[in-house]
Amino acid sequence: MPRLTSLRQIFFAPVAAVLVATATFPTSVHAQLDLESLQDEAVAWLQEYIGINTINPPGNETAGAEFFARIFEAEGIEYEMAESAPGRGNIWARLKGGDEPGILLLHHIDVVPADERFWTTDPLSGELRDGYVYGRGALDTKTSGILHLATFLALARTETPLNRDVVFMATADEEAGGFFGAGWLVEQKPEIFENIGFLLNEGGGGSDVDGTVNFGLEVTQKVPYWLRLTATGEPGHGSRPLVSYASTEMIAALERFRLHQFEPRVIPAVHVHLSGIADRHAEPWRSRFSDMASHVSDSGVMRELQIYDPGLHALTRNTCSITRFEGSNKINVVSPEVAAEIDCRLLPDQDPDSWLAEVRSVLGSEIDVEVLMGFTPAVSSTDTDLFRTVRDVTLEEFPDAGFVPQVVGGFTDSHFFRDLDITAYGYSATATPAEDAGGVHGNDERVTEQNVRRGVAMTIKILERFAATRPVMEDF
Numbered sequence: 399m400p401r402l403t404s405l406r407q408i409f410f411a412p413v414a415a416v417l418v419a420t421a422t423f424p425t426s427v428h429a430q431l432d433l434e435s436l437q438d439e440a441v442a443w444l445q446e447y448i449g450i451n452t453i454n455p456p457g458n459e460t461a462g463a464e465f466f467a468r469i470f471e472a473e474g475i476e477y478e479m480a481e482s483a484p485g486r487g488n489i490w491a492r493l494k495g496g497d498e499p500g501i502l503l504l505h506h507i508d509v510v511p512a513d514e515r516f517w518t519t520d521p522l523s524g525e526l527r528d529g530y531v532y533g534r535g536a537l538d539t540k541t542s543g544i545l546h547l548a549t550f551l552a553l554a555r556t557e558t559p560l561n562r563d564v565v566f567m568a569t570a571d572e573e574a575g576g577f578f579g580a581g582w583l584v585e586q587k588p589e590i591f592e593n594i595g596f597l598l599n600e601g602g603g604g605s606d607v608d609g610t611v612n613f614g615l616e617v618t619q620k621v622p623y624w625l626r627l628t629a630t631g632e633p634g635h636g637s638r639p640l641v642s643y644a645s646t647e648m649i650a651a652l653e654r655f656r657l658h659q660f661e662p663r664v665i666p667a668v669h670v671h672l673s674g675i676a677d678r679h680a681e682p683w684r685s686r687f688s689d690m691a692s693h694v695s696d697s698g699v700m701r702e703l704q705i706y707d708p709g710l711h712a713l714t715r716n717t718c719s720i721t722r723f724e725g726s727n728k729i730n731v732v733s734p735e736v737a738a739e740i741d742c743r744l745l746p747d748q749d750p751d752s753w754l755a756e757v758r759s760v761l762g763s764e765i766d767v768e769v770l771m772g773f774t775p776a777v778s779s780t781d782t783d784l785f786r787t788v789r790d791v792t793l794e795e796f797p798d799a800g801f802v803p804q805v806v807g808g809f810t811d812s813h814f815f816r817d818l819d820i821t822a823y824g825y826s827a828t829a830t831p832a833e834d835a836g837g838v839h840g841n842d843e844r845v846t847e848q849n850v851r852r853g854v855a856m857t858i859k860i861l862e863r864f865a866a867t868r869p870v871m872e873d874f
Contacts, residue, residue, distance in 0.1 A: 429556050431871050433858075437851040440548045441531065443469070444850060445524035447540045448533035454508035457578070459570035460487030462507035466547065466568055475554055482570065482582040490567040490583075490590060493553055495560025499595020501784070501865055502565045502820070503546035506572030506579060506600070506811065509535040516841045530844040538838045539600045541845045541853070542826045543568055546598075549857045552870055559867045565594065572811050575771055580811035584818065594820055596784050596864075601810045601824020604792075604799065607832045611796045612678055614804030615788055616824025618667050618777040620712070620743035622809045623750065624770040627651070627738045627761065636730040644736045645725055651761045652720055652738060658760045660716040662694040665747050667777055667805050668713045674802030690714065712807040716753060718742040739770070743807055746775035773809065776816035778823060787864045788825055795856055796829065827856035 452462045463479050466489050470477045477491040487507070512521035512534040519525045521534040535541075550566040552558075567590075569579030576582075583590060601616035629651070631644035664672070669691060676687035683706065686693050693699045694714055704711040719741045726733035744753060750772060758767055779785075780803050789801050804824070812822035828849040837843035862870045 431552050431556050433855060433871065436548055436552060437854050440544050440854050441526070441847055441850050443547065444531055444536070444541060444544045444845075445526060445533075447544060448524035448531070448535050449522055451522055452507050452509055453511050453534065454571060454573045456485065457508045457570055457574075458485045459507040459568075459579070460485050463487035463489035463568060466491075466566075469547070469551075473551060473554060475551075480583070480587065482578040482586075486570045486578040488567070488569045488579055488583055490565055491550070492566075493550065493560060493564045495562045495564065495865060496867075498562035498865075500563035500565060500593055501596040501598065501861070502567055502591070502594050502815070503550065504567045504569065504580070504597055504599045504811065504815075505539040505543035505546060506570070506576075507540075507543070507568050508571055508573050508579075509538065509540070510573050510839050512841075512843070518842055521843070526847065529847050531847060531850065532842065532844045534843055536837070536843045536845040537830065537834070538843070539572075539826075541828065541850060542600055544850070545827060545853045545857045548854045549861050552858050553861065553866070556870050558862070558870050560865050561867050562595075562865050563593065564861065564865050565590070569811065576811045576814060580814045584814045591815070591818060591820065594815075594818075596782070597812065597815050597820050597822040598784075599810055599812045599815075599822060599824050600826065601806050601808075601812060602804050603824075603826035604796070604829030605832055605835065606829045610678070611799040611829045612675065613792050613796070613799055613801045613829070614671070615780075615785065615801070616806050616810075616812070617780060617803045618746050618775070619806045619809050619812070619824075620717075621746060621748065621750075621773050621775045621813075623742040623744055623753075623772045625718075625740045625742060625757070626768045626770050627740065628735060628766040628768070629737075629764055630735050630766075632732075633734040634732040636732055640732065643732050644734060645732070647764045648736045648738060651765045654762070655718070655740075655757075655760050656720065660718075660756075662700055662715040663745070664691040664694055664714060665745055665805075667746065667803065670803050671713070671805045672710070675800060678800050709807055712743065713745075713805050716742065716744045716748060717807075718757075743809075744775070746777060746805075748775070773813045774817055776813065778812075778816060778821045782821055784821065784823065784864055787860055788823065791856055791859045791863065792827070795852065799829075827853040827860070 450461050450465055452459050470491055475491055479487055479489045481487050514521055519532050523533055525532045546566055571578035602614045604611055604613040629644040629648040672687040672690045676684050721741050722739035725736040792801055815822045834844055858870055
């Protein structure tokens with residue numbers, strides 16, 4: 399991870415020395431939580447949070463951090479904020495507990511751009527319409543942040559005694575790699591993460607396909623390697639084509655790369671994932687997913703899988719997408735240098751050096767290859783009380799649902815914490831209708847109000863069982 403030691407860091411002093419005023423909640427009797435009122439608050443908070451422009455670039459996550467700061471101040475909860483650069487704010491707050499390894503509730507403040515021309519509402523409206531909250535970040539990941547916030551406040555308001563610390567954290571820059579957010583905090587403020595053993599982040603959750611609900615809890619992810627390719631050659635005028643020049647060298651190299659197939663294989667985590675979802679698919683995929691390792695050498699089956707489900711296909715091999723090109727800034731100039739950028743994702747067991755050697759051999763010696771970003775792989779164990787707690791609570795709410803350890807083709811900030819040997823899971827207590835899943839980085843991103851309300855109750859129950867020494871609520 400690049401070191402950002404030159405960036406300016408700003409700390410805001412804690413605003414209170416106590417978590418909850420004892421005059422309001424006597425220490426001898428815990429306060430009763432009004433779940434319905436908290437759910438109402440959560441919906442309103444989500445609408446307001448979506449309305450804060452944290453589109454990255456440029457991010458402006460400080461505005462989002464200040465939103466949480468205002469809530470913490472009103473609740474009398476101590477918090478800290480830090481900017482990794484002007485406007486790139488991060489915030490965290492801690493409820494102290496016992497000596498068990500703490501749990502971090504993480505989400506990112508920044509969101510990707512949205513083109514208003516293709517939306518039915520203002521992407522920053524937070525509009526509540528027909529049972530949905532609309533806006534950029536509704537699925538990725540402002541709803542998760544609000545579920546974490548509501549749970550954190552439920553624990554604080556009821557003075558629930560804890561067997562471990564519970565930390566709320568909202569960070570900058572995840573959509574661009576996390577180097578101004580989670581990655582920066584890991585480097586610059588490592589003391590935050592001392593005795594943190596567990597993390598809940600984005601990356602998993604539920605899907606609802608015509609009433610059939612499946613949940614996945616992300617335990618590992620493919621490793622991003624972003625490459626910049628450069629070709630150089632003799633420049634000239636567009637009216638006199640040369641036999642070979644930088645653009646043609648790059649085009650030829652990219653065509654070789656497009657046709658190249660990385661060897662498919664099924665790693666153990668993917669086998670668990672695919673076999674766990676097999677009975678949710680019709681034949682022939684039910685049988686194939688039960689033992690995908692015996693099918694990956696069949697190019698015909700692999701092509702069918704790519705058509706059937708590109709996301710699952712991507713879990714069976716290293717992949718690359720050619721995404722960016724740069725050449726001359728004038729149509730009649732043959733540029734002396736052209737470049738392309740490639741988004742590659744490696745299976746968690748892949749040795750990056752041997753993979754890079756394969757890439758260079760395919761592209762050829764005329765192409766310079768630069769690694770723009772690359773992370774380290776890690777898999778979080780499923781043999782933990784947190785995994786079992788999340789599974790149990792989920793299946794109590796959705797008794798007919800599937801629940802599997804999940805491998806995701808994208809990446810999140812969890813890898814920063816897996817590098818610290820923190821058990822990190824991707825999970826949101828929401829069951830997103832299949833027709834809404836395309837809203838992630840797409841148009842009309844939205845979340846059902848029911849998912850927000852139910853997600854508050856489920857997330858409270860998860861933290862109650864994992865981190866509390868008595869129930870937050872007697873019954874809900």
